[in-house]
Amino acid sequence: MVRSWYELSDYVTLKRVGGLRLSPDGRRLVAPVSGIKPDGTSFGASLWEIDPEGRAEPRRITRSAEGESAPAFLPDGSLLFASKRPDAESEDGGGAPALWLLPADGGEARRVASRPGGIGSVAVARDAGTVVFTSDTLPGTSGAEEDELARKARKDAGVTAILHESFPVRYWDHDLGPGEPRLFSAAPPEGPAGGLGEPADLTPAPGKALLEADVTVSPDGATAVATWTTTGPAARMRTRLQALDTATGRARVLAEDPERDFGAPAFSPDGRSVAALLSYDGEPGGEPRDTTLWVLDAETGQGRDVLAGSELWPREHAWSPDSSALYFVADENGRRPVFRLDLDTSRLTRVTGDDGAYSALQPDPGGAALYALRDSWDEPPTPVRLDPAAGDGAPVRLPAPDLPLTVPGRLTEVETEADDGTRIRSWLVLPEEASAGSPAPLVLWIHGGPYMSFNGWSWRWNPWLLAARGYAVLLPDPALSTGYGQDMLRRAWGTWGPRTFADLMAAVDAAVARDDVDGSRTAAMGGSFGGYMANWIAGHTDRFKAVVTHASLWDLGAFSGTTDMPPAWTAEFGDPDTSPERYRAASPHRSADSVRTPVLVIHGDKDYRVPIGEGLRLWWDLMRREVDAKFLYFPTENHWILTPGNITVWYETVFAFLDHHVLGKEWKRPERL
Structure with missing residues (x-):
């Protein structure tokens, strides 16, 4: 059934497919699907079964107020998942996530493992069923009981302080500590009512090495390979691959590189190899960051770059069943196709031939x-079946909750040349009524990152909600965008503003040259790096009637020391003490005196990637210069706006601001603000 979803009250209630897991026999496909909770104030996820053949309608298989996540199949087809739901027999729960098991033949789920600090990521050995999971554990404790007593002692004493002895101290939207993630292994459940075997602590004193760790388990369950992060001189972080014996915890370094980071390890089905992403941070004034695909021997660690000579930037990967090939997705020309790489011949084949952006292989x-x-850009994430042997094949869509959606307009592409001759391409969303006789006002929408591509659907910033209100939306890939080769990054590496600004203006010039776009009524907006560029635009041109800047960087020098990940900025711009000119040259705040365009500033207080100080400083600089500006502040949100009510007022405020300044309508303050 086609559903109308353009009103905000409908939009926030849409179900959103967030991933896929295929059972070992290939007969069951499970997806976490998020949706609004009954109280209407937050989102939660449940697990749904998708028919791999595409014949049956999707079926919800878990239900709880707390929701479920992180599905993983055991070899017998039973399904593990994490949830805060209370246990039916003991009536406890609702605190830290525990591990639950849903039998292969259906029935009630049961709790099979829990830890005082909860259970995080889960990996399962394909053949043996050995389960490896992460759990937050207080330093110096041994065993769940001791960890629980230490937590109670802190709580009873009213202690919330955290003593840090290494970097980092927070991440995106949450403080780190006092616990540390550790890896545990356990045997699979025995019998219809059994729990996991007694967990073995594989990493008794990891410090912060396993923060945001990726883990894979060999098919026989004997070895876990995890990303292991260390902090070196000048707080420079490096991530290697650590192999751990799941029975003894004996550890060895499988692979490391002093200049690069390993991520997303995956054992081959035959257990002989591990594939991983290998990333380079770049260097100030030198080569920009890059990512390639690395395959190494699971015993010796000897490896090779299997994409040597290619400028594809792999985002995720998966092994073929016979271990002879790798499937991966990579940004390419405003799309994200699936590729197949035959390891013996190095033959690279594009599996998909459409305009899609693929994930969750x-x-x-x-x-x-x-x-x-x-x-x-015209279809939300949808489960599909592909022919793995195809070249430029077409997807077969599988029924999924609340899909398909019909968009209120049409999608096209715009191409132009920048002043240096570089090809710049964009997606252009047009409202249904846009024509030569009724040209649509234009909103320039700038992506974040900046090392990404505007190639797929966004639930957070959805251009169709603007199209339904009569706006055309331009979605360009300027300098620093991926999918166009490393030269596209080199053009603005370590400089950001001027080159990217010129590309964006060239894209806008091409869009407004169309007879169905009104070049006299335009606005610019963006979030994160896109907000940085919105700020840059506000200080370097008055061609737009309004600027919306969300979670934006304003004073680059001050920001670089307060963000949760300062090393990412020193890798590109250098040491702010010895190379302050790089930060000054790229900082939008230096053009504050030139801002004449009305600005809507949006920021969340829990944003640790771009701290609230950036929004406050930007707001103050606009106020003392008497710029026509507003500040939409979210005390409980982070880099993203994630709750239904706040999402609604975010859009309502943006719509009202654009309508007032671009269309000349009377300013109307959203009702709940």
């Missing part, structure tokens, strides 16, 4: 199909 164990999520 799940190869069928028999080799007959490849399942994935497909999205694009």
Whole structure:
């Protein structure tokens, strides 16, 4: 059934497919699906079964007020997942996430493992069923009981302080500590009512090495490979691959590089190899960051770059069932296709031939199909079945909750040349009524990152909600965008503003040259790096009637020391003490005196990537210069606005601001603000 969803009250209630997991026999496909909770004030996820053949309608298989996440199949087809739901027998729960098991033949889920600090990521050995999971554990404790007593002692004493002895101290939207993530391994459940075996602590004193760790387990369950992060001189962080014996915890370094980071390890089905992403941070004044695909021997660690000579930037990968090939997705020309790399011949084949952006690759164990999520600017993430042997094949869509959606307009592309001759391409969303006789006002929408591409659907910033209100939306890929080769990054590496600004203006010039776009009524907006560029635009041109800047960087020098990840900025711009000129040259705040355009500033207090100080300083600088500005402040939100009520007022405020300044309508303050 096609559903109308353009009103905000409908938009926030849409179900959103967030991932895929295929059972070992290839017969069941499970997806976490988020949706609004009954109280209407937050989102939660439940697990749904998707028919791999596409014949049956999707079926919800878990229900709880707390929601479920992190599905993982055991070899017998039973399904593990994490949830804060209370246990029916003991009536406790609702605090830290525990691990639950849903039998392969259905029935009630039961709790099979819990820890005082909760259970995080979960990995399962394909053949043996050994379960490896992360759990937050207080330093110096041994065993769940001791950890629980230490937590109670802190609580009873009213202690909330955290003593840090290493970097970092917070991440995105949460403080780190006092606990540390550790890895545990356990045998799979025995019998219809059994729990996991007694967990073995594989990493008794990891410090912060396992923050945001990726973990894979060998098919026989004997070895876990995890990303292991260390902090070196000048707080420079490096991530290696650590192999751990799941029975003894004996550890060895499988792979490390003093200049690069390993991520997303995955054992091959035959257990002989591990594939991983290998990333380079770049260097100030030198080569920009890069990512490639690395395959190494699971015993010796000897490896090779299997994408040597290619400028594709892999985002995720999965092994073929016979271990002879890797499937991966990479940004390319405003799309994110699926590729197949045959390891013996190095032959690279593009599996998908459409305009989609693919993710969540799940190869069928028999080799007959490849399942994935497909999205694009005119389609939300949708489960699909692909032919893994195809070249430029077409996806077969599978029924999923609240899909398909019909968009209120049309999608096209715009191409132009920047002043240096570089090709700049953009997606252009047009409202249904846009024509030569009725040209649409234009909103320039700038992506974040900046090392990404505007190639797929966004739930957070959805251009169709503007199109339904009569706006055209331009979605460009300027300098620093991925999918166009490393030269696209080199053009603005370590300088950001001027080159990217010129590309964006060239894209806007091409869009407003169309007879169905009104170049006299335009606005610019963006979030994160896109907000940085919105600020840059406000200080370097008055061609736009309004600027909306969300979670934006304003004073680059001050920001670089207060963000949660300062090393990322020193890798590109250098040491702010010895190279302050790089930060000054790239900082939008230096052009504050030139801002004449009305500005809507939006920021969340829990944003640790771009701290609230950036929004407060920007707001103050605009106020003391008497710029026509407003500040939409979210005390409980972070880099993203994630709750239904706040999402609604975010859009309502943006719509009202644009309508007032671009369309000349009377300013109307959103009712709940």
